[in-house]
Amino acid sequence: MTQTVLESATKTAIIGFDQPFCVIGERINPTGRKKLAAELEAGDFSTVESDALAQVAAGATVLDVNAGVVYNSNPNPNETEPPLMRKMIELVQGLVDVPLVIDSSVAPALEAGLSVCKGRPMVNSVTGEEEKLEYILPLVKKYNVPVVAISNDDTGISEDPEVRFAVAKKIVERAADFGIPSHDIVVDPLVMPIGAMAGAGRQVFELVRRLREELKVNTTCGASNISFAMPNRSGINSIFIPMAAACGMTSAIMNPLHEAEMMAIRAANLLNNNDPHGADWIRANKVEGESPAGARGGREGRRRRRG
Amino acid sequence: MTQTVLESATKTAIIGFDQPFCVIGERINPTGRKKLAAELEAGDFSTVESDALAQVAAGATVLDVNAGVVYNSNPNPNETEPPLMRKMIELVQGLVDVPLVIDSSVAPALEAGLSVCKGRPMVNSVTGEEEKLEYILPLVKKYNVPVVAISNDDTGISEDPEVRFAVAKKIVERAADFGIPSHDIVVDPLVMPIGAMAGAGRQVFELVRRLREELKVNTTCGASNISFAMPNRSGINSIFIPMAAACGMTSAIMNPLHEAEMMAIRAANLLNNNDPHGADWIRANKVEGESPAGARGGREGRRRRRG
Numbered sequence: 001m002t003q004t005v006l007e008s009a010t011k012t013a014i015i016g017f018d019q020p021f022c023v024i025g026e027r028i029n030p031t032g033r034k035k036l037a038a039e040l041e042a043g044d045f046s047t048v049e050s051d052a053l054a055q056v057a058a059g060a061t062v063l064d065v066n067a068g069v070v071y072n073s074n075p076n077p078n079e080t081e082p083p084l085m086r087k088m089i090e091l092v093q094g095l096v097d098v099p100l101v102i103d104s105s106v107a108p109a110l111e112a113g114l115s116v117c118k119g120r121p122m123v124n125s126v127t128g129e130e131e132k133l134e135y136i137l138p139l140v141k142k143y144n145v146p147v148v149a150i151s152n153d154d155t156g157i158s159e160d161p162e163v164r165f166a167v168a169k170k171i172v173e174r175a176a177d178f179g180i181p182s183h184d185i186v187v188d189p190l191v192m193p194i195g196a197m198a199g200a201g202r203q204v205f206e207l208v209r210r211l212r213e214e215l216k217v218n219t220t221c222g223a224s225n226i227s228f229a230m231p232n233r234s235g236i237n238s239i240f241i242p243m244a245a246a247c248g249m250t251s252a253i254m255n256p257l258h259e260a261e262m263m264a265i266r267a268a269n270l271l272n273n274n275d276p277h278g279a280d281w282i283r284a285n286k287v288e289g290e291s292p293a294g295a296r297g298g299r300e301g302r303r304r305r306r307g
Numbered sequence: 308m309t310q311t312v313l314e315s316a317t318k319t320a321i322i323g324f325d326q327p328f329c330v331i332g333e334r335i336n337p338t339g340r341k342k343l344a345a346e347l348e349a350g351d352f353s354t355v356e357s358d359a360l361a362q363v364a365a366g367a368t369v370l371d372v373n374a375g376v377v378y379n380s381n382p383n384p385n386e387t388e389p390p391l392m393r394k395m396i397e398l399v400q401g402l403v404d405v406p407l408v409i410d411s412s413v414a415p416a417l418e419a420g421l422s423v424c425k426g427r428p429m430v431n432s433v434t435g436e437e438e439k440l441e442y443i444l445p446l447v448k449k450y451n452v453p454v455v456a457i458s459n460d461d462t463g464i465s466e467d468p469e470v471r472f473a474v475a476k477k478i479v480e481r482a483a484d485f486g487i488p489s490h491d492i493v494v495d496p497l498v499m500p501i502g503a504m505a506g507a508g509r510q511v512f513e514l515v516r517r518l519r520e521e522l523k524v525n526t527t528c529g530a531s532n533i534s535f536a537m538p539n540r541s542g543i544n545s546i547f548i549p550m551a552a553a554c555g556m557t558s559a560i561m562n563p564l565h566e567a568e569m570m571a572i573r574a575a576n577l578l579n580n581n582d583p584h585g586a587d588w589i590r591a592n593k594v595e596g597e598s599p600a601g602a603r604g605g606r607e608g609r610r611r612r613r614g
Contacts, residue, residue: 109540194577201578205553226578230585232592239574242546243553246512265547270501271508271533278502278537285539 002150002183004146004218006062007119013061015186015218015251020269020280022062022251023262024101024220025055026259028092029066037069040084045091056096056249062095064124065089065102065113082112089117091192101148101188101253103212107135114143122146124253125188128153128167131169137178144175146184148220157190161203164189165210172215186218187250188194193228194236201240205247212248223252240266309490311453311525313369313406314426318568320368320406322493322525327576327587328548329558330569331408331527332367334358335399336380337376345378346612347391352398363403365563370394370403371431372420373410388590389419408560414442421450429453429493431560435460435474444485453491454482455527464497468510471496472517477524493525493558494518501543507533507548512554530568530594532557541567549575 003016010016015022028051030037036047055063055249074080081104083108089100103112103124110123125148139146149171151164158164168187175185192200204226208219221244229234238260241252245268256262266284269275310323322329335358337344343354362370372560374392381387388411396407410431417430432455433443447454456478458471465471475494482492499507511533515526528551534543545567548559552575563569573591576582584587 165399198583198585199580205578231576231589231594233559235570235592236574236577236588237569239546239549240578243549243575243578246550246553263542264546267543268550270543271512271547271550273506273509276505281543282538285542287538 002212002216002218004122004183004186005120006101006122006146006263008093008097008099009118011097011099011119015220017212017218017248018274019250020274021249021272022220023060023256024062024065024251024253025051025058025060025211025256026222026253027051027055027255027257028088029070029103031066034123039070040067040088040292041071041073042070045088049080049095050089052092052095055256056098057128059262060098060256062099062101062122062251063092064101064103064253065092066137067109067113067234068104068106077106078108081106081109085109085113086116089113093118107132107139110136110299111139114139114145120145122148122186124148125150126171127151128170133171137175137180140175140184141178141180146186149175149185149190150188151190156301159192159197161189161207165207168211168217169215172217174186182217184218187215188220188222191221191223193230194226195229201243203246204249208244208249209247218250219248220253221249222249223254234258238259238264240272241265245272309519309523309525311429311490311493312427313408313429313453315400315404315406316425318404318406318426321366322527324519324525324557325556325581326557327581328556328572328579329369329527330353330367330563330572331369331371331558331560332358332362332365332370332563333529333560334362334562334564335370335395336373336410337374347374347376347395348378348380352395355395355398356402359399359402363405364381364561365566366569367405367563369406369408369412369429369558370399371408371560372399374416374420375411375413382545384413385415388413388416392416392420393423398517400425414439414446418442418446421446421452427452429455431455432457432495434458435476435477437461439476440481444482444487447482447491448485448487453493455495456482456492457495458497462480466499466504468496469515472514474523475518477526478520483565489524491523493527495527495529498530500527500537501533502536508550511551511556515551515554515556525557526555527558527560530561541565544568545571549578552579 001017003014006013067081071080100121101124104110126132128151134222151167153167172182194200224237227233228305242264270281308324310321313320344598374388378387405426409428410433411417433439434457446474458474460474479489501507533547549571573588577588
């Protein structure tokens with residue numbers, strides 16, 4: 001059974017076919033969060049701190065850390081992002097003990113993050129683009145860490161799932177050339193918005209199954225993208241993730257503060273036989289005072305108040 | 308693409324790989340409903356009437372009709388059930404226009420139902436038991452109707468999914484001997500409670516996939532059985548159905564009055580690309596007064612009341 005092992009200084013998180021679905025918290029990311037971006041440029045890390053604590057409290061077992069701010073004072077992220085990434089990783093690892101994902105499209109920022117991160121973080125990401133493969137894979141090998149492989153290449157993102165599968169296969173093969181085993185590659189098959197492409201859901205389900213059966217790799221995705229521009233996004237996301245999990249998806253980069261999605265993942269773990277004795281489901285769904293003693297106590301309490 | 312066609316006098320319901328998930332309303336069934344059983348023996352059909360109307364209003368596109376009452380006045384269902392089944396089917400078809408499933412373990416009751424039912428109902432059920440095969444399949448052939456095939460046989464219900472698959476295959480082959488095509492067989496792979504068998508969910512997902520890929524048949528199940536004796540049953544059922552649908556399940560015999568399950572099925576249809584233009588999802592999730600005109604109208608109305 002394929003297992004991708006992530007570690008902090010003290011904790012292990014495993015992404016795997018026979019493991020509970022791995023929830024990777026997406027919140028520590030200034031992309032599309034203007035207030036957070038401004039805070040980071042000003043050296044204010046209060047939102048990073050509260051996001052780290054809240055996501056772990058909500059059940060994330062891994063946190064993604066993205067430092068992708070373009071400073072108003074300096075428009076070159078190759079200069080500004082590496083020190084910011086170092087600072088954010090040190091800060092987050094001082095607060096919470098879950099393993100991290102170092103997330104950047106700026107290669108020196110990935111290297112900066114890897115140089116300070118304790119444990120065995122995952123790199124996010126490599127793609128099938130030649131330049132990325134040649135820069136990122138040696139880094140992944142040097143630090144002996146797993147990596148997210150996004151299935152686009154120099155020709156862009158293909159709408160054809162056959163092409164996206166072929167790109168994933170190419171990345172796995174190139175990684176093997178560098179001595180990186182396939183169990184350290186977590187493929188993101190790319191989730192398109194269903195509002196723009198009606199077959200986007202089925203496409204992901206079929207890709208995930210092939211990636212698992214043919215390449216034997218773990219998979220992840222930016223789950224909420226599926227529902228972009230649709231009403232009741234949480235209603236769609238909380239069904240999309242279990243359906244993908246039924247087809248073999250083993251992790252997602254997502255917002256763990258959304259309770260509907262988290263409860264759906266608990267049910268999916270139970271139904272996929274990855275919740276021993278249903279312990280997690282039962283704990284999360286226990287009714288207060290449901291035990292006979294509790295129920296009696298409640299009624300007696302009410303009687304006393306009335307009497 | 309496999310299609311199983313059910314008809315009433317005026318309406319068609321299709322169970323199929325490229326169709327919205329077919330919701331078969333389960334409520335018209337006295338099993339485990341003592342009050343309904345007593346009403347039926349007393350000739351009171353008010354609950355049957357209200358259940359028929361409520362289930363269709365809630366979105367069931369097919370209704371199951373089961374007349375399985377053991378009368379206190381006559382313990383022989385071979386005598387009492389056939390006339391009751393006739394009466395119930397005539398009553399339901401007088402009230403609602405969806406196709407029906409004639410559900411009985413008493414063979415003469417199936418025949419009585421078939422003799423009066425308008426359109427093309429489905430028979431529920433045949434099993435792999437020899438006596439059933441020899442009695443039910445000729446009936447199915449005579450009336451040219453589809454049939455639910457439950458994957459147990461004379462040895463009982465096997466916990467081994469290989470055996471359950473083999474039983475389903477045997478039924479499909481025997482049906483072919485009678486001239487019944489496989490698209491008129493809807494296999495119920497049997498859903499065990501996850502509380503009694505931790506692998507019950509995964510087992511169904513894998514069986515459904517094999518039944519679809521290898522036998523090319525539609526599938527159904529008594530969905531709620533999966534969550535028996537667990538807390539928050541609706542939370543489990545509403546994730547189980549989409550996961551099964553992602554693996555190829557095309558219908559379920561279920562309670563359409565449970566809103567969480569019905570909304571989950573709408574999301575599953577959208578994600579499986581069986582909701583053209585997302586029309587059903589958008590209609591079901593439209594926020595009241597969300598359109599500019601509607602919102603204005605609402606505000607003006609309030610202003611007028613205040614002014």
